Every structure is written in C-alpha cells, then in structure tokens.
Amino acid sequence: MSGIAMGCTRICARFFEYDTPKIVHIRSFKVGILYRFVQLVIIAYIIGVVMVYKKGYQEFDNVESTVTSKVKGVVMTNNSMLNSTGNDVRVWDTADYVVPPQENGAFFVTTNYIMTPDQEQGICPEDSRSHQQGATCTSDADCPAKSQSANGIRNGTCNTTTNTCNIYAWCPVETDMEPSVPMLQGTETFTVLIKNQIIFPKFGVRRRNILDSFATNNTYLSGCHYDPVTDPYCPIFRLGDIVRLAGENYTELAVKGAVMGFVIQWDCNLDLAVEKCRPKYSFRRIDNRDDVTAKGWNFRYANYWNVPGNSTTTIQKRTLIKAFGIRFIFYVYGTAGKFNFVPMATNLGAGLALLGLSVIVCDMILLYCTKKREFYHENKFVMVKDDDALLVEDSVKSNYSYRDFNHSDA
Numbered sequence: 001m002s003g004i005a006m007g008c009t010r011i012c013a014r015f016f017e018y019d020t021p022k023i024v025h026i027r028s029f030k031v032g033i034l035y036r037f038v039q040l041v042i043i044a045y046i047i048g049v050v051m052v053y054k055k056g057y058q059e060f061d062n063v064e065s066t067v068t069s070k071v072k073g074v075v076m077t078n079n080s081m082l083n084s085t086g087n088d089v090r091v092w093d094t095a096d097y098v099v100p101p102q103e104n105g106a107f108f109v110t111t112n113y114i115m116t117p118d119q120e121q122g123i124c125p126e127d128s129r130s131h132q133q134g135a136t137c138t139s140d141a142d143c144p145a146k147s148q149s150a151n152g153i154r155n156g157t158c159n160t161t162t163n164t165c166n167i168y169a170w171c172p173v174e175t176d177m178e179p180s181v182p183m184l185q186g187t188e189t190f191t192v193l194i195k196n197q198i199i200f201p202k203f204g205v206r207r208r209n210i211l212d213s214f215a216t217n218n219t220y221l222s223g224c225h226y227d228p229v230t231d232p233y234c235p236i237f238r239l240g241d242i243v244r245l246a247g248e249n250y251t252e253l254a255v256k257g258a259v260m261g262f263v264i265q266w267d268c269n270l271d272l273a274v275e276k277c278r279p280k281y282s283f284r285r286i287d288n289r290d291d292v293t294a295k296g297w298n299f300r301y302a303n304y305w306n307v308p309g310n311s312t313t314t315i316q317k318r319t320l321i322k323a324f325g326i327r328f329i330f331y332v333y334g335t336a337g338k339f340n341f342v343p344m345a346t347n348l349g350a351g352l353a354l355l356g357l358s359v360i361v362c363d364m365i366l367l368y369c370t371k372k373r374e375f376y377h378e379n380k381f382v383m384v385k386d387d388d389a390l391l392v393e394d395s396v397k398s399n400y401s402y403r404d405f406n407h408s409d410a
C-alpha cells in the first residue's frame with residue numbers, strides 16, 4: 001500500500017474516534033476545597049452580579065425625552081456707552097438676555113456683553129485694536145481697495161488720525177475690548193424652570209420631572225429651589241447653584257462665558273410603583289477651562305430699526321451686541337426594567353453553564369500542576385478499541401512490516 005493510502009487510512013481511523021466523558025472520583029481535600037471555592041465564586045457572581053446588580057430577570061427599554069426651559073430674572077446695567085442719548089441705565093429682562101428665546105435641548109443666558117449702539121452703513125476708520133493683520137496703516141498704499149478688513153471692506157485710503165484704513169462698514173465699528181468683569185451683575189440669582197417629559201415606549205410608561213405630588217401643594221413650586229440633599233426633586237434651579245454643583249466659579253465663567261452640561265438621569269425599576277420612577281440631576285462643564293485661545297462662549301446679534309433720512313428715504317440703524325454667557329445643554333439618559341421570564345431564563349442558563357469552569361480549573365491543576373499528574377492522567381484517560389478499529393490498526397501495521405521487509409530485501 002502506498003504512503004498516501006496509508007495516510008488516508010490513518011486519518012479515517014482518527015476521524016471516526018469518539019470521546020466520552022469519564023467520571024473519576026478523586027478523594028483529595030485540597031482539590032475538593034478548590035472545586036467548591038470556584039463553584040461558590042461562580043454562584044455568587046450569578047446571583048449577586050447578574051441577577052441582583054444587573055437585574056438579569058428584567059427586560060429593559062431606553063428613555064425618549066423632551067426638555068423645555070423658562071428663565072426668570074431682571075438686572076440693571078449702568079454704562080455710558082449704551083447709547084448716544086446720554087441715558088446710561090438699562091434694564092435687562094428675559095427677552096434681552098435669553099437669546100434665542102427657544103433652543104432645542106438648551107438655553108443661553110447672557111452674563112457679559114460689548115454693545116455698539118447707533119450703527120449705520122457708511123465709511124469709517126477700522127478699529128485700531130483689531131487683531132487682523134493690516135488694520136493699521138501709514139499711507140494709502142497700505143490699504144488696497146476692495147480688500148477685506150476685520151469689520152468691513154477697505155476703500156483704498158488711510159485715515160491719518162487713527163492710522164487705520166478707512167472701510168465700508170457699519171459705523172462706528174465695534175470696539176472689541178472685553179470687559180474684565182461681568183457687565184450683568186447678579187445673573188447667578190436667576191432661576192430656570194425645567195420641564196422634562198419622558199416615555200419608555202416598550203412599557204407604555206410616561207413620566208415628567210414635575211411630580212404629581214406637587215399638585216397637592218400649589219405653593220410648593222413658587223417657593224422651592226433645587227438642592228441635592230434637602231430638595232432633590234424641585235424643578236426650579238438657580239444658575240449659580242448649577243455652576244457651583246459642577247465645581248466651577250460663576251464669576252469667572254460670567255466674564256467670557258462657558259458651556260455647561262445639565263444631566264437628567266432616569267433609572268426606573270417598573271416592578272415597583274411607577275411613582276418611584278424619579279429623575280436625578282447632575283451638572284458638569286463641557287468646554288475646557290484651560291483653553292488659551294477662543295476661550296468661553298460668545299456670539300453677536302443686532303437689533304435693527306429705521307429713522308427718517310431726507311424726504312424720500314430712510315436710514316437703517318442697528319445696535320450690535322457681542323454677548324458672552326453660559327450655554328446650558330440638556331442630556332437625558334435612562335433605562336427602565338421590568339420582570340420578564342425570557343431574559344431571566346437566558347441569564348440563569350448562561351450563568352449555570354459557567355459552573356463547568358470549576359471542572360476545567362481542577363482538571364488543569366490535577367493534570368499539569370500536581371506531583372501525581374501522570375497517575376491522574378492514566379486514570380482519567382482510557383483507550384478502548386472495538387474490533388473494527390483493531391482491524392484497521394493491524395492493517396496499517398502489516399503494511400509497515402511489508403514495506404520494511406521489501407526495503408531490507410532490496
């Protein structure tokens with residue numbers, strides 16, 4: 001028989017073997033202790049972690065949510081740069097410092113500003129404090145016509161009084177010099193009412209952060225303020241408290257602005273009364289306090305109006321405001337769990353299957369780590385051959401003998 005044929009015969013013989021478990025009862029105190037310890041650890045994991053901590057007997061659903069907010073508060077500023085009429089007192093209410101009035105999942109509160117009043121279209125000198133290269137000049141050659149400047153388009157002439165290029169722009173141009181302290185003092189006392197509606201669609205459960213128990217006390221909402229210890233479910237928050245609970249200083253944030261995360265967490269066990277499904281609030285700063293450039297949060301907006309010009313025209317004017325402030329962004333997370341037989345059976349079955357690890361661990365120690373590993377190996381594994389297997393083996397051996405005989409004869 002050729003070598004290929006013999007190789008195929010041996011592969012077939014090996015392929016049609018069958019392994020069956022053999023129970024070997026080993027009386028060993030050390031191995032027995034290890035075996036029970038591993039079993040105990042696995043059972044503790046199944047019960048403590050899988051079934052109790054992770055609630056493996058429940059099915060889960062993720063929260064779907066909407067959030068609306070309403071800010072209240074009034075402050076007054078006194079700045080002679082507010083307008084050209086000499087009236088330097090201005091009152092700021094919600095319509096002034098909450099811009100835009102409604103955002104999707106967020107709100108912004110102005111804490112500082114740079115105001116440029118009574119601007120109109122015309123030609124005026126560029127701001128000498130502009131950070132853009134080419135703002136200053138010594139001659140008309142330094143101001144190429146129709147080139148872009150920081151606040152407008154250069155007209156090709158140099159203003160020798162300010163030593164800056166004349167530009168087509170909204171005049172006078174903005175003086176971009178940030179105040180060192182917040183212009184709106186007292187915004188930390190502003191309050192915001194948060195309305196959070198959630199649903200767990202799989203279970204058909206709807207909840208909101210304004211609890212039903214508040215309806216029995218009409219004066220509660222008018223006087224409560226959120227406190228994580230004394231009043232953890234009040235939906236009215238002071239802005240200063242939000243920043244403080246995030247570990248930040250409100251006065252520092254109010255100068256250049258910041259972005260704050262407002263986290264609402266719903267983790268509900270629907271095997272209990274649905275009234276026990278209540279939110280938990282936490283806060284954190286999103287932007288980096290250590291940024292060197294472009295630090296904080298700001299944007300510009302303008303209020304426009306028209307004034308009479310000559311007999312046939314009107315002049316459009318505007319007040320430009322560069323607003324610094326704190327933008328609060330809502331993050332709503334949560335899951336709800338309820339008893340279901342299918343996940344319970346699945347998790348129990350998977351957990352009980354882990355008990356087989358105790359046998360594997362003990363076998364590895366017995367067969368590879370003990371002094372009597374050869375003795376245990378002989379008693380654990382037994383080779384049994386039936387008649388067909390003996391015939392195949394004899395055939396292989398006879399072919400080897402025949403080949404050796406011919407080889408020696410040659």
